[in-house]
Amino acid sequence: MPPLDLTPLETLAPAVEKVAGKKAPPPLRMMAARGLAPLKPAEQLTALYQLATSISEDPAAGQDAAKSAAMKTATELPEKLLSAALGEPLEIRVLDFFARRVWQRPKLLEVVLLNRATSDVTFQHLATLCAENELEMIAKNEERLLRHPPIIAALYLNPRTRMSTAQRAVELAVRNGVKVDGIPAFEETQKVIAESQARPQTPEEAAREDAAFKRAAEVVLDTSTQLIVAAPEDANDPDKAAREAEEAARAEALAQGVVPPDASKEEVDDKKQRLEDLSPAGQIRAATLGNSFARSVLIRSKNKQVSMACIRSPAVSEAEVMNYANNRALDDDIIRFISHKRQWIRLYGVKVALCNNPKCPMPIAMGFLPHLRPPELKALARSKGIPSALSNAAKQMLRTRSGDAGG
Numbered sequence: 264m265p266p267l268d269l270t271p272l273e274t275l276a277p278a279v280e281k282v283a284g285k286k287a288p289p290p291l292r293m294m295a296a297r298g299l300a301p302l303k304p305a306e307q308l309t310a311l312y313q314l315a316t317s318i319s320e321d322p323a324a325g326q327d328a329a330k331s332a333a334m335k336t337a338t339e340l341p342e343k344l345l346s347a348a349l350g351e352p353l354e355i356r357v358l359d360f361f362a363r364r365v366w367q368r369p370k371l372l373e374v375v376l377l378n379r380a381t382s383d384v385t386f387q388h389l390a391t392l393c394a395e396n397e398l399e400m401i402a403k404n405e406e407r408l409l410r411h412p413p414i415i416a417a418l419y420l421n422p423r424t425r426m427s428t429a430q431r432a433v434e435l436a437v438r439n440g441v442k443v444d445g446i447p448a449f450e451e452t453q454k455v456i457a458e459s460q461a462r463p464q465t466p467e468e469a470a471r472e473d474a475a476f477k478r479a480a481e482v483v484l485d486t487s488t489q490l491i492v493a494a495p496e497d498a499n500d501p502d503k504a505a506r507e508a509e510e511a512a513r514a515e516a517l518a519q520g521v522v523p524p525d526a527s528k529e530e531v532d533d534k535k536q537r538l539e540d541l542s543p544a545g546q547i548r549a550a551t552l553g554n555s556f557a558r559s560v561l562i563r564s565k566n567k568q569v570s571m572a573c574i575r576s577p578a579v580s581e582a583e584v585m586n587y588a589n590n591r592a593l594d595d596d597i598i599r600f601i602s603h604k605r606q607w608i609r610l611y612g613v614k615v616a617l618c619n620n621p622k623c624p625m626p627i628a629m630g631f632l633p634h635l636r637p638p639e640l641k642a643l644a645r646s647k648g649i650p651s652a653l654s655n656a657a658k659q660m661l662r663t664r665s666g667d668a669g670g
Contacts, residue, residue, distance in 0.1 A: 266388045267359045271316050275309065278302055283310040289329070296332035298340065304348035311337045312357045338364055342371060349374045355382040366392050376400050383411035390417035390424075398424045402432050409439055416445025422484050422552055426476035427469035430456070430544050448547050448572035455543045455568050476545050479537040483553030504581070511555050511582035518559035535560055547572040555583055562587065567594055574600050581610060588616035591648075598622040615639050621649050628653050632660055 275284055279302065282295040294300045295310045302310060314333035337360070349361060349371060358381050365371035366389055375381055376389070376397065390401050398418060402408070408415050415432045418424045436443050437456050443449050464472070513523065518535075522528050538557060541549060543566050550561045550572040562573035573579070574587065574597050584607050587593060602623050607613050614631040617623040618639070632640070632653075643649065643657035 266363075267356055267382060267384050269312075269316050269356055269360055271318065272309070272313055272354055272356065275313060276306060279306050279310045279313065283313040292329040293332060296329040296336060298336045304344050305351040305353055307344070308337075308340075308348045308353060308361060309357050311340075312354075312360050315360070316356075337361065342368070345371050346374055350378055352378070352380040355380065355385070358382065359385040359388070362389060366397075369394075369397065372397055373400065376404075383407055383414065387411060387414045387417050390414055391421055393421070393423070395423055395425060399428060402428045405435055408432055408435055409441055412436060412441050412443045413445050415443045419443075419446050419548065420552065422480055425473045426545050426548065427464070427473050429548060430464075430472075446551070447575040447577055448551055448568075451568035451572045451575070452544060452547050455547060455566075459542075459544070472542055472545055475537070475540045475542075476548070479541055479545070479549050479553075479557075482534045482537055483549055483557035507580040508582040511559075511580055511586055514555035514559040514583075515586050517556055518563065543569055551576050552578075554578070555580065558583065559586075562593060562597065567596065570594050571596060571600070573597075581607070581613075585610075585612050585616060588613050588620060591620055591622065593622070595622045599624060602627045618643055618653065619646065619649060625650060625653065629656055632656055637661065637664070 281287060282291045282300045282302070287295075291300065292314060295302070295307075296314045298307060298311070300307070300310065311333045314329050315337055317330055345361070345365065349358065349365070358375060358378065362372070362375045362381070362385050365375065372389070372393070376386070386401055386404070386407055390398065393401065398421060401414065402418055402424070415436055418432050419429045433443065433446070433449075433452055434456055435441075437453050446452065516523070517526075517531055520531075522531050534556065538546065538549060538560050546561050546564065546566070546569045549557050550569060553561075553576075555578075558573040558576060558579065562570050564570045570593070584601060584604075587597060588601050588607075598617070598620055599622075601607055601613065602617050608617070608631075611634070614634055618628045618631050618635065619642075628649075632643075635643070635657075640657045640661050644654055644661060646654055
């Protein structure tokens with residue numbers, strides 16, 4: 264869910280209407296925009312919001328100048344005034360507007376988070392931005408988390424959230440039968456939590472898991488590491504596919520223990536060990552948030568929930584999918600998941616890889632055959648590593664095509 268749509272308020276208190284309403288004289292509007300109007304703190308914030316979000320209907324009336332001035336004043340208000348006003352039951356859009364401006368100021372952000380009038384959507388947005396202490400405050404508001412599960416997802420997907428905090432928020436949802444759609448591997452996390460609930464985590468264990476996740480995050484959430492070739496942020500970059508392929512190939516090699524010249528075996532082993540030191544729940548989160556190196560290591564996990572979290576990660580690239588589709592050692596469920604993902608099976612290379620992988624469901628592999636070119640069909644017809652029914656079907660398709668061509 265996107266942040267609140269910050270549109271002008273439909274109704275204003277008389278004092279605010281007088282200086283920030285549509286019919287307010289330009290001099291009064293400018294006074295209010297500069298924070299000079301005789302208003303109470305809460306009224307002043309409302310007036311600034313109204314002026315900052317106003318739509319100019321008459322450029323000659325000076326509304327644009329007042330709008331710019333209001334935006335500037337909103338970022339420069341003294342902390343004492345903001346602290347007094349942000350604790351008031353302001354309109355949710357006003358609170359959201361100022362929350363976006365004070366989220367890096369802990370004392371003011373605490374006031375926003377303690378204000379019952381603050382919108383759940385604002386909480387969700389702040390959970391994507393805040394630092395550890397403020398994230399703890401958000402996570403403790405269980406009423407909001409259950410009322411608006413996207414907050415839980417935002418906490419889980421923010422790498423600054425402690426592992427124990429993220430897990431506690433998910434456990435809250437599981438206990439109350441709430442599904443959190445924003446967590447890609449929620450089902451896998453739910454199963455791991457169910458398996459561990461027989462013995463609740465002690466504070467000492469939670470602290471160790473927090474420390475372990477921080478150590479793992481240093482290597483799997485930092486795409487600038489020398490072990491990983493960083494992919495560009497711009498999706499329109501013409502070199503994006505090539506760079507993703509390079510990154511995926513390098514990550515796959517590292518996962519298999521092939522150390523490149525610019526790295527050391529000790530360094531690679533240390534990075535793998537950091538992932539192995541995590542609990543299953545921590546590994547699932549690392550697979551969800553981490554880079555291709557993390558996924559290439561963890562997808563080989565004997566824990567099915569961990570390996571499935573890797574393929575469910577929204578960060579999985581097409582190049583990684585190609586590697587996984589070609590890997591006959593991976594769990595059947597991973598190959599099945601790939602074979603049912605429309606955006607992946609449209610890729611010719613994935614179709615070929617799945618046909619050559621005996622773990623691909625037979626009906627799906629059979630459905631791919633008409634889309635394959637003669638060289639790939641010939642390779643399948645000769646292959647001893649796939650079911651004979653598929654190999655025979657490839658032979659028959661070659662004969663049929665040959666007959667059609669001859670006719």
